[in-house]
Amino acid sequence: MRLVLVGPPGAGKGTQAQFIASHLSIPKISTGDIFRANVSGGTELGKLAKTYMDRGDLVPDEVTIAMVRGRLAEDDAQDGFLLDGFPRNVAQAEVLKKMLADLGSGLDLVLELVVDDDEVVRRLAGRRTCRSCGKVWHIDFDPPKKEGVCDACGGELFQRDDDREETIRHRLEVYQEQTAPLVNFYADEGILRGVDATGPVEEVTGRAMAELRGFTRGPAQEPDSEDES
Numbered sequence: 001m002r003l004v005l006v007g008p009p010g011a012g013k014g015t016q017a018q019f020i021a022s023h024l025s026i027p028k029i030s031t032g033d034i035f036r037a038n039v040s041g042g043t044e045l046g047k048l049a050k051t052y053m054d055r056g057d058l059v060p061d062e063v064t065i066a067m068v069r070g071r072l073a074e075d076d077a078q079d080g081f082l083l084d085g086f087p088r089n090v091a092q093a094e095v096l097k098k099m100l101a102d103l104g105s106g107l108d109l110v111l112e113l114v115v116d117d118d119e120v121v122r123r124l125a126g127r128r129t130c131r132s133c134g135k136v137w138h139i140d141f142d143p144p145k146k147e148g149v150c151d152a153c154g155g156e157l158f159q160r161d162d163d164r165e166e167t168i169r170h171r172l173e174v175y176q177e178q179t180a181p182l183v184n185f186y187a188d189e190g191i192l193r194g195v196d197a198t199g200p201v202e203e204v205t206g207r208a209m210a211e212l213r214g215f216t217r218g219p220a221q222e223p224d225s226e227d228e229s
């Protein structure tokens, strides 16, 4: 299957991407991984991307697209993949569509992890990081024995700027602005499926797999159906 996974910060997208990809035995392709592979491999694109990153600039769309194109051409991606972090906008989605059409294929489904903003804030704003050892605690889900003190090393816990409520709400707004058109684009194509991303990680994966099973016609899913043999 050829899939794209989208979801807001705090939805557990990275974890779900990994689980879903491994359930389906397809590679998880994230832009972060592709960037790192190109930079550490010293490819021309990697060197180019690095010049932007070293200056603290965003890597331009065409560089990202060229890297994704290269990755999708690799052997392990020929029978399917799960894209995480790409496309980010409608322009990239159109490029991806064209890219796959040139290869004679197309996306099967786009899964959107759906979590409401207050839940994301609860998950992220409760995080506390140890100043000494860097371990991350959570005031509700994984609290230290003594408030404000790291169980592991006795260090002082603090809230990172990234985990402050106003920062999180701002990131969510930016996400909505950027992603709403992308989600609409795929809804118009008829391949968007929403997945409720609240609750334990395994339950979310289960819901995503149920959506995919509803779609898949492949032989792997139902060994007992032999109606077409």
Ligand SMILES: [Zn+2]
Pocket: 130, 131, 132, 133, 134, 135, 150, 151, 152, 153, 154, 155
């Ligand atoms: Zn510590």
